[in-house]
Amino acid sequence: MGKTKHTGPMKLKKNPDPSLWVSKVPFGLGKIKPHHIRDTVKVAWENKDNLPYATRILTQGVCDGCALGVAGLQDQTLQGPHLCTTRLNVLRLNTMPEMKHEVIHADIDELRKKSSTELRKLGRIPYPLIRKPGEKKFSRLSWDNALDLIAEKMKKIDPKQYGFYLTSRGITNESYYTAAKVARFLGTNNIDNASRICHSPSKTALTRSLGIGASSCNYKDWIGTDVLVFWGSVAANNQPVSTKYMYAAKRKGTKIIIINPYYEPSMEKYWIPSIAESALFGTKIADDVYQVNIGGDIAFMHGIMKHWFEMEEKAPGSAINHDFIREHVNGLAELKEKVQSYDWETLEKSAGLSKERIEELAIVLAKSNSAVFVWSMGLTQHRFGTDNVSQVANLALLQGFLGREHCGVMPIRGHSGVQGSGEMGADPFVLPGGGFTDQNVDRVEKVWGFDIPRWQGDIVGVSLENALLPEEHERKLKLYYMSGGNFLETMPNPDFVKQCLESVDIRVHQDIIFNTSTFVDAKEAVVVLPAMTRYEQPGGGTSTSTERMVYFSPEIKGPRIEEARSEWEIYVDLAKRVNPEQAHLIDFKDAQEIREEIAEAAPNYDGIQHLKEKGDVFQWGGAWLCEDGVCPTPDGKGNLITMDLPELRKAEGHFYVTTRRGKQFNSMIYSDQDPFNQAERYDVLMNKKDGKKYGIEQGDAIVVYNKHGLFHGKARFVDVKPGNIQVHWPEGNVLIPKGVYEQYAGIPEYNTAVIVEKSETFHAQKDTKYLEKRIEELEMEVG
Numbered sequence: 001m002g003k004t005k006h007t008g009p010m011k012l013k014k015n016p017d018p019s020l021w022v023s024k025v026p027f028g029l030g031k032i033k034p035h036h037i038r039d040t041v042k043v044a045w046e047n048k049d050n051l052p053y054a055t056r057i058l059t060q061g062v063c064d065g066c067a068l069g070v071a072g073l074q075d076q077t078l079q080g081p082h083l084c085t086t087r088l089n090v091l092r093l094n095t096m097p098e099m100k101h102e103v104i105h106a107d108i109d110e111l112r113k114k115s116s117t118e119l120r121k122l123g124r125i126p127y128p129l130i131r132k133p134g135e136k137k138f139s140r141l142s143w144d145n146a147l148d149l150i151a152e153k154m155k156k157i158d159p160k161q162y163g164f165y166l167t168s169r170g171i172t173n174e175s176y177y178t179a180a181k182v183a184r185f186l187g188t189n190n191i192d193n194a195s196r197i198c199h200s201p202s203k204t205a206l207t208r209s210l211g212i213g214a215s216s217c218n219y220k221d222w223i224g225t226d227v228l229v230f231w232g233s234v235a236a237n238n239q240p241v242s243t244k245y246m247y248a249a250k251r252k253g254t255k256i257i258i259i260n261p262y263y264e265p266s267m268e269k270y271w272i273p274s275i276a277e278s279a280l281f282g283t284k285i286a287d288d289v290y291q292v293n294i295g296g297d298i299a300f301m302h303g304i305m306k307h308w309f310e311m312e313e314k315a316p317g318s319a320i321n322h323d324f325i326r327e328h329v330n331g332l333a334e335l336k337e338k339v340q341s342y343d344w345e346t347l348e349k350s351a352g353l354s355k356e357r358i359e360e361l362a363i364v365l366a367k368s369n370s371a372v373f374v375w376s377m378g379l380t381q382h383r384f385g386t387d388n389v390s391q392v393a394n395l396a397l398l399q400g401f402l403g404r405e406h407c408g409v410m411p412i413r414g415h416s417g418v419q420g421s422g423e424m425g426a427d428p429f430v431l432p433g434g435g436f437t438d439q440n441v442d443r444v445e446k447v448w449g450f451d452i453p454r455w456q457g458d459i460v461g462v463s464l465e466n467a468l469l470p471e472e473h474e475r476k477l478k479l480y481y482m483s484g485g486n487f488l489e490t491m492p493n494p495d496f497v498k499q500c501l502e503s504v505d506i507r508v509h510q511d512i513i514f515n516t517s518t519f520v521d522a523k524e525a526v527v528v529l530p531a532m533t534r535y536e537q538p539g540g541g542t543s544t545s546t547e548r549m550v551y552f553s554p555e556i557k558g559p560r561i562e563e564a565r566s567e568w569e570i571y572v573d574l575a576k577r578v579n580p581e582q583a584h585l586i587d588f589k590d591a592q593e594i595r596e597e598i599a600e601a602a603p604n605y606d607g608i609q610h611l612k613e614k615g616d617v618f619q620w621g622g623a624w625l626c627e628d629g630v631c632p633t634p635d636g637k638g639n640l641i642t643m644d645l646p647e648l649r650k651a652e653g654h655f656y657v658t659t660r661r662g663k664q665f666n667s668m669i670y671s672d673q674d675p676f677n678q679a680e681r682y683d684v685l686m687n688k689k690d691g692k693k694y695g696i697e698q699g700d701a702i703v704v705y706n707k708h709g710l711f712h713g714k715a716r717f718v719d720v721k722p723g724n725i726q727v728h729w730p731e732g733n734v735l736i737p738k739g740v741y742e743q744y745a746g747i748p749e750y751n752t753a754v755i756v757e758k759s760e761t762f763h764a765q766k767d768t769k770y771l772e773k774r775i776e777e778l779e780m781e782v783g
């Protein structure tokens with residue numbers, strides 16, 4: 001772990017720099033851009049019934065939006081206010097009153113007609129509920145009856161037949177830790193969290209490449225680094241205040257490079273509301289944009305390294321950092337051989353970029369003394385996501401961009417809880433303080449005082465599929481306990497997911513609000529348990545940001561939902577009912593006691609026990625992991641990983657589709673129109689050249705289809721790489737195959753090959769079995 005400590009927030013330059021302005025016309029008048037002031041007024045209006053409480057949450061609490069990390073309105077990177085519309089939009093979840101009685105007990109078919117956006121506005125779940133097969137309404141249940149019912153079922157079935165899942169929005173480290181411990185106490189390793197569908201490959205790849213499972217650096221390292229690379233990450237949209245850090249970086253001369261199939265408008269220019277100059281005239285962010293093919297990143301990075309090796313042949317020492325490699329890196333010869341085995345034509349075709357363009361970035365990086373690589377789902381949500389991320393680590397290792405100021409690798413997280421969930425052990429492959437090695441299991445068993453099951457638990461996708469196993473199968477999922485989350489809107493193939501959800505005997509939804517999955521039937525009962533928000537939990541809670549800052553969020557005075565309980569407390573209560581004889585082994589008297597145990601069970605988190613007041617924070621691991629190039633691997637060295645180019649089978653006339661976010665926070669949609677490009681939720685983003693090729697005009701009704709599903713939308717021409725299209729997530733999930741997981745980290749594949757046709761052609765041909773024939777062809781082609 002690093003010896004250098006983070007130095008705290010720095011000052012932003014006050015004097016303006018017109019060279020960064022988007023335009024001299026104030027407030028971007030006439031340009032397509034978000035309206036931050038209007039959005040803020042709207043949020044204030046929504047929260048008007050609870051404005052003082054809303055203000056206290058914003059000024060005292062730790063943001064429950066993304067994982068950039070902020071306590072109150074202050075962060076650890078820059079002085080000055082830190083607030084964004086994402087945080088403001090999720091604020092209402094914390095301040096709204098409980099649902100009305102007639103809504104909670106409405107006819108289930110009426111509730112099913114509502115979208116998740118409508119359901120979110122209905123209010124909080126006030127008390128435990130149950131609905132059995134054939135019942136048209138939820139009935140009220142006491143906490144005792146609800147937990148006894150779940151406990152009785154758990155006692156009757158094998159622990160391999162139940163599982164837990166925890167989402168990432170708002171959940172604290174204390175709840176993740178308790179859930180992880182309770183699951184093992186009950187005898188199951190079937191526990192997973194929302195990072196399975198976003199950053200699990202980052203953790204897996206960084207562990208094998210560098211021996212770390214988190215960002216090696218800080219946001220402060222962005223500011224003044226030579227090159228800041230965003231790879232498959234639209235941070236301006238998903239972590240909005242990151243634009244402030246990008247602005248600060250540009251003021252220090254940092255070059256910002258974007259790698260993405262779509263020339264994302266928000267990464268090109270942004271009007272940063274908290275910086276007067278930028279709010280008025282905008283800020284140009286991207287210095288260069290490389291529009292790579294969907295799935296072409298490994299080839300692109302092979303190309304960069306291939307050019308480095310070519311430069312080295314001509315002038316040794318001109319491209320890679322030999323001193324760093326000699327002291328700190330394994331595997332150079334193997335990697336070089338693998339990279340050189342690909343010819344330029346193959347790499348260009350897969351990457352979708354010319355040799356000259358690839359060389360341009362190779363030279364920029366080779367000439368730089370420092371660089372930070374930031375990535376998101378554009379790299380991880382592939383069936384080769386772990387290789388994508390290890391390839392980034394390869395670039396960093398060859399240049400020595402690691403373990404020092406202005407250097408590092410950063411999987412930027414989208415949800416406030418996602419970094420901590422795995423670190424607390426709410427993961428089938430992880431326990432607090434490390435993986436499932438004999439040594440770590442023995443160590444944690446000593447802390448916990450009971451045996452931990454040694455069998456491999458299932459990832460969330462497999463747990464869901466296990467609901468369809470035969471009744472007598474030892475892994476048939478019979479009870480699924482979910483803390484938040486809505487698989488109908490996050491997992492590929494929603495129809496299949498619904499079938500899985502319906503096939504469990506008992507499904508538990510521990511949540512603050514209803515979502516569409518709450519109304520899916522179960523074979524014996526659906527039980528709904530009302531949870532507290534992080535701001536309501538007695539004794540407060542902590543959450544960990546992307547840059548490993550562990551922030552304390554205090555309990556905030558305000559109105560309460562009478563029967564809602566702390567999530568960690570519910571888990572403990574349940575565990576005691578399932579196994580009353582051992583209840584003393586799973587007891588926590590308060591949140592502080594949990595933090596004290598976390599410090600012991602997860603040694604990295606030593607320090608969490610001292611977080612007690614508003615604003616308390618510490619960074620685990622110090623400022624830089626792998627400081628001075630020394631990695632926490634068995635031999636202290638980073639590992640260059642060799643990999644093949646992924647096989648991308650896309651026949652002539654077919655497209656690759658990927659999903660993107662609009663005005664939304666993960667699956668919560670806040671507007672039907674993306675303020676950055678005015679695209680609507682069912683617009684299909686495609687290149688004009690492709691439209692021309694297939695006789696499609698802007699605004700035409702089109703059908704995107706493959707053997708997995710159909711998507712009806714409208715063509716919208718944008719600057720996306722030809723041959724690639726984008727649809728919004730989660731609407732586009734109907735096109736994504738079920739059961740295709742990345743081999744190392746289990747993330748579902750969220751990209752696939754599709755056919756695009758004008759609606760009229762599609763429907764005309766459908767009746768003549770043309771569609772079936774095309775789908776048969778596609779099955780042959782895309783497997």
Ligand code: SF4
Pocket residue numbers: 063064065066067068069070082083084085086087239240241242
């Ligand atoms: S950028 Fe992220 S952490 Fe910061 S206020 Fe917005 S949602 Fe919260």
